[in-house]
Amino acid sequence: xxxxxxxxxxxxxxxxxxxxxxxxxxxxxxxxxxxxxxxxxxxxxxxxxxxxxxxxxxxxxxxxxxxxxxxxxxxxxxxxxxxxxxxxxxxxxxxxxxxxxxxxxxxxxxxxxxxxxxxxxxxxxxxxxxxxxxxxxxxxxxxxxxxxxxxxxxxxxxxxxxxxxxxxxxxxxxxxxxxxxxxxxxxxxxxxxxxxxxxxxxxxxxxxxxxxxxxxxxxxxxxxxxxxxxxxxxxxxxxxxxxxxxxxx
Numbered sequence: 001x002x003x004x005x006x007x008x009x010x011x012x013x014x015x016x017x018x019x020x021x022x023x024x025x026x027x028x029x030x031x032x033x034x035x036x037x038x039x040x041x042x043x044x045x046x047x048x049x050x051x052x053x054x055x056x057x058x059x060x061x062x063x064x065x066x067x068x069x070x071x072x073x074x075x076x077x078x079x080x081x082x083x084x085x086x087x088x089x090x091x092x093x094x095x096x097x098x099x100x101x102x103x104x105x106x107x108x109x110x111x112x113x114x115x116x117x118x119x120x121x122x123x124x125x126x127x128x129x130x131x132x133x134x135x136x137x138x139x140x141x142x143x144x145x146x147x148x149x150x151x152x153x154x155x156x157x158x159x160x161x162x163x164x165x166x167x168x169x170x171x172x173x174x175x176x177x178x179x180x181x182x183x184x185x186x187x188x189x190x191x192x193x194x195x196x197x198x199x200x201x202x203x204x205x206x207x208x209x210x211x212x213x214x215x216x217x218x219x220x221x222x223x224x225x226x227x228x229x230x231x232x233x234x235x236x237x238x239x240x241x242x243x244x245x246x247x248x249x
Contacts, residue, residue, distance in 0.1 A: 004226040011082045012213040018075025019059055019209060025068035032057040043195055058202040059209060060127045076123025080116045087112030089226060096230040098159040108151040115144035142183050149176045149215055161222045168218060175215045182208050
């Protein structure tokens with residue numbers, strides 16, 4: 001049973017190590033400016049490239065050019081898939097221990113799946129060549145993550161899965177509030193034209209990523225009490241519902 005504690009830890013580590021490795025490669029190749037450089041006058045502008053210029057160090061721009069773009073795609077794909085599994089596993093846990101909250105858990109699952117699909121689209125659509133799909137996928141993912149963390153925080157208050165909810169609930173509430181507020185600020189700053197504000201939006205984007213990773217990491221507590229039989233029970237319930245739905249139709 002305690003073996004499942006590894007899953008949320010791996011999910012957080014894959015995202016953290018992967019994205020920062022991509023940034024490190026991009027910075028070493030002078031593809032992005034330094035996160036600590038607030039007054040760079042030699043940054044690349046939209047539809048304009050200059051010899052020696054660097055892009056604003058967002059997570060997306062860090063994975064635009066080779067060789068780091070391959071690692072970026074691999075990291076986002078792995079993170080999206082693991083996040084999708086995370087959503088399913090958590091839903092199975094709720095259905096097993098607190099089926100009375102099944103409707104709220106299903107809403108969370110929907111937002112989580114859409115967030116994973118949006119991140120997958122953003123990771124596989126290069127922001128330089130397929131910018132519309134990339135930013136659309138990223139926007140959908142950021143928005144759905146806000147709803148997902150909010151619903152999971154409410155479920156933490158309503159469902160006792162580990163016995164540590166009195167500690168986890170306020171921590172996740174703080175994390176959710178940060179996620180929502182920083183997402184709004186990031187969105188406003190991202191569309192500005194001045195380098196300072198765009199750079200600030202990049203810093204907020206990295207904050208969003210790390211905040212989500214910490215939120216996911218907190219679920220190592222619940223996953224200690226998770227078991228594979230909960231997944232099999234969830235699948236069995238789905239199989240039992242099919243004949244009933246066919247009868248009603």
